[in-house]
Amino acid sequence: MLEVDLNIKEDSTVSLMNILEFLDPIASKVSTRYYQGHKRVLSRNDLREKIRNGNKKLSELTSKEKVEEWKLKVLERIKHLDKTLDSIFFKNSSTLEKAFYPFTLFNILSIGFIMGKFPEWFHVYYTLVLFFLMPIRFYTYYKIQSHYYLADLCYFVNFLCLLFIWQFPESTSLFQSCFAFTFGSLAWAVLTWRNSLVIHSIDKTTSCFIHIIPPTAMYVIFYGIKDSYREERFPGAMASKTSISMKSNIIWTSFYYLIWQILYHYFITFKKSSKIKSGQRMTSFEYLTTHQFKDFWAAKLPSPIPMIIYTILQYFYQLFTMLLCSIWIRYKKLALFFLMSIFLIAAHNGATYYIDYYGKTFKKEVDKLKIELELLQQELNDKNIQINYLNIELDKESSNSIITTGSTTSIAGSYTD
Template sequence: MSELSVGSSPELLATDLRKFSGSGSTSSASSTIDAGAETPAYEVPLDRLSILDVLENLALSTRINQINHTVRRKGGEIKGLALRQRDRVLRGREEDIDRLKRRFLTSLARFEAKWEDAHVVSQREKLAFAFGLGNVFASGLLLGAHPEWFHVWYSVQMGYLMPIRIYSFRKRSYQYFLADLCYFVNVLLLVWLWIFPGSRMLFLSTYCLSYGTLAWAVITWRNSLVLHSIDKTTSALIHVLPPVVLHCIHFRLDDNYKARRFAGAARLKSLSLWEGMLWASFWYAIWQTLYHIFITIRRKEKIKAGYLTSFEWLRRSYKDTKLGIFVNSLPEPFPVLAFTFIQFGYQMLTMIPCPLWYHSKYLSATFVFAIFMVASYNGATYYIDVFGRRFQKELGKLQTDVATWHNSSSPPTPVTSPRNIPIDVKSDQLDVVDEDVDAIDLTDDKENGKPLSTLMPTASAPSNIEKAEMKTGTIMNSSLVASESKKSR
């Protein structure tokens, strides 16, 4: 059949077919008999084939190809229609998601605008001050009257203060400070209180870390109890409350109740310094490993982009000290290793007096009270020095403006409220900062010691400013009357 061509004459085609049928039938029959196969039920003799049948058989492959092409084309059209429909559905979903996202961001921006409104800020700070003062009173009341409920009081406070801390820190790009050791110790204490209260090892570790690094951080990091600020109050409480909770459990609870509720504390009859250092070092190693994996390594690019960590803050704040110069002069990655070992040595040093606090309730109470007084003194420094100097600076500027208006012959412009007077920020003046990281130095407020700090809104200025405004208005009225009388004369 390969020798047949469509352009041949009918006679040649017939001759070729006869030759092909004569030679091919014998071999076909013999091969069929040799193989033992059955004869086909229907076989068309080749001598009866016409030229039209041959041409039709030759055109069969062409029709099959056309059918295959049509099927592929229709299949491609159906597939393209399905893909377009899928893209349309996905695009509609993405548009819905984008619309919901825009609506959420708009609502969030509207909420933040209301939240940052001066009146709302003032009311919020008043409520925060009342809450902070009530918190101190309630804590003292529970310590004296119902010490068995103090750990519940502490857990409730951490339950609503920590979400506020997480939100406020993420808003200001301080979220990596949440991985510091102080938060890890608070989580460790909550785990012991509510999950493993019978663990002697966990109680020993938490006690040494709380009375060691956590309590002494109030002094070294200068945490301040500023009652009108929820952030600063939270920073003070997460360092002061864990030692108070453990003091209450160890010294204030009845022995039977302690053995039933906190078996781990009841089993620790005496505190060995070496055992405490061993288990505290174990948990410190766990925290430091997790910190370096999830913060130093996995968040390396974001830290380079400007996100602050406690290590970066210390490098910038103490860059002019001898220790800071030494650490910063080391090649990478040795500054991080040096910081790790310095912090570990500081932890071991602060744990040395822990056996004294554990074996004497008077020494323990004195130490906890001293830590609370340091936080209170830092808060008083914030109120007196920061607010006092700001008020004096604003009042001096206001008096200068009033004297200028009084001596000028032109009509004075309306008096601007001291809260709206722009204040020039200088490096040698004490200004308020809206930065509530645990490492804020309240007694030395130079900008070189506070990286990335921003000015706090002055809506929380003392109420004496209102009196100054009233006096200023009186002075302005008297000056206006005097100028009018001169003109009339």
């Protein structure tokens, strides 16, 4: 289109110059020079445009090469880091567990100290520890092909808590939903999933942390800090003290729950269904239907009926545990007693794990030693029997040889006589 317009302009200019030739020859020369200069400018612009296009293509090529080089460097670093982390978390796990044991004790001590002395800093401590533990959880779960567990509700609720703390502290609906989720599904999961406070285990301690510390953080924000600081830092929690609507809380909590379910079923249930069905990946639903409730009648129904039943039951479970939060959000002492009970249950599960696991392991070792001793005793008895049998045989042979010798002597004496 630009070339066509320029040609039209050229024809009109030349026809005008033909008319001016009869009027003023000087004007004709000036117009001709102007037009020729204009054409030169256009040709230079075209040349510049070509140079620019060439430079763009060259820069694109160089940028692609740089991106590829950067990818290779990142992959090499990741491989090197993976070897290091693999040796730490899987090959030298005993050394790591010895180091993690005092960390867990220090963490428990710090939680109690910060809650009592510096409650306004507890949400910061919760965030720091969460950002420390979650990369470890992701890496270890990814290495054992269990990273689909990271899409469960407990991780989504921790994400909502971070959203409230750092992004939307003025949201009353978000705070009440976080309070309901943490004191509901997360806290009660310690009972249903038997979370164990095994102090040396990173996996079990992290599971306890993501289920117990979020409701503790909500408790500190709602009950532990001063009203002046709460009103300034967490106005959403301050507003919840004056106006609590159970109806709106159920609606908002159900809304966030629906968001999680949609995201979960889209990205996990449907998009990753082939890997889940082939057994390459494990989810909470697959674990329950293949291990804990494999003989349950609903698990034997054709797909997707078990998943639908599981989703509905999970929602009603979440709704039931959330309704109890109307007690925890009104009575501070009952909320504190509930948190202490959840912590003690996790500690009891951990003690049971230590006694049952190590006790059973020790008993197995003792039983194994008993069996080995019995086998050795049996071998010794067999050898003694063989030795006794050989002794008897030797005695028989010696007695037979004596008898034979005596008879030979007597025969020889008779011949002599």
